[in-house]
Amino acid sequence: MSEASLDHPDPQSVVKRIRRDIRSGRISSHTAGLAPGFLQGNLVILPRRYADDFHSYCLHNPKSCPLIGISTPGDPSLPGLGADIDLRTDLPRYRVWRNGVLAEEPTDITALWRDDLVAFVIGCSFTFDTVLRSAGLKLRHLEMGRNVAMYRTSVPTVPVGPFRGPLVVSMRPMTAPDIIRAIEITSTRQDVHGSPVHFGSPETLGIGDLQNPDYGDPVPVEAGEYPVFWACGVTPQAALAEAKPELCITHAPGCMLITDRIHHN
Structure with missing residues (x-):
């Protein structure tokens, strides 16, 4: 798997190469640990008639939905995040939902693109x-070469229009001094x-089994963590x-989505 970091003499060119590898299908797995120092982003693409409500949903739930980019309707590019970005091809894998049901997980959504689609x-x-x-x-997820563990919680998000549902969290095991840092x-x-929403008892969030995440890979929590x-x-x-x-x-x-935007230490 290609790697990029700010220590490379031309880190922007390496990030562009990673996106080319994703676009060509050479990278089709998770991006954890890829392109250190560069901003990565989750993606949601919706028909325009849902865009205002979803935008408001993000603004009302900023911890889980911190917006870093919004496209114009029908435009698969986002120049503010990368001059050559094509949202139809530049993520390793997508999910296509139809009427709320997961229908497929392609590596390219060019054939599905429409003039009324807005990307967040x-x-x-x-x-x-x-x-x-x-x-x-x-x-530990990076040390093990795994995706991060993610869980649906019993904590509700703030509903807006048709959008409502539970908070989803990612988990990283840490010692007490590391949690403070x-x-x-x-x-x-x-x-x-931003900062964590909780640490310690997963039951507080309605999580019953840490070794059975809803998304991603299981990551063990060791003694003292x-x-x-x-x-x-x-x-x-x-x-x-x-x-x-x-x-x-x-x-x-x-x-x-791996962007060109540097996220400084």
Whole structure:
């Protein structure tokens, strides 16, 4: 798998190469640990008639849905996030929803694109993983080469129009000193979910089995560690299942848009 980091003499060119590898199908898995130092984003694509309500849903739920980009109707590009980005091809895997039901998981959505579609890009916690590692914190999902573990909770989001549903969280095991440091680091990064929403007892969030995540891969919590939960950009997928638009396209969990935007330490 290709890698990019800010230490490369020309990091922007390496990020563009990663997107080319995704576009060609050479990368079709999760993007955790890929392109350290660059902003990654979750994706939601909706017909225009749902766009205003979904925009408002994001604004009312900023921890789980921090918006970093919105397209104009029918335009698959987002120049503010990358001059050559094509939202139809530049994520490793997509999810296509029809009337709230998951229909397929393609690697290219060009054939599905329509003039009335509006894309929303939501900041992803993969972005701050780089900063946490630079601070000396261990991230087991990256050490194991896995996607992060994600869970549907019993915590409701703020409903707007047809959009409503539970908060989804990602989990990283940490020791108590690392939790304090992680809170300090992520609390200033509101564009990628900010500080944790909870740590300690998963039951408080309605999570019954940490080793059976709803999305992503299981990640063990070892002795002396606590599960730390951040709001997750998969949250809109639960809300979309409730809204049941005739067509909606999202990223597959863990398969993000890698942007040209540098996310500094």
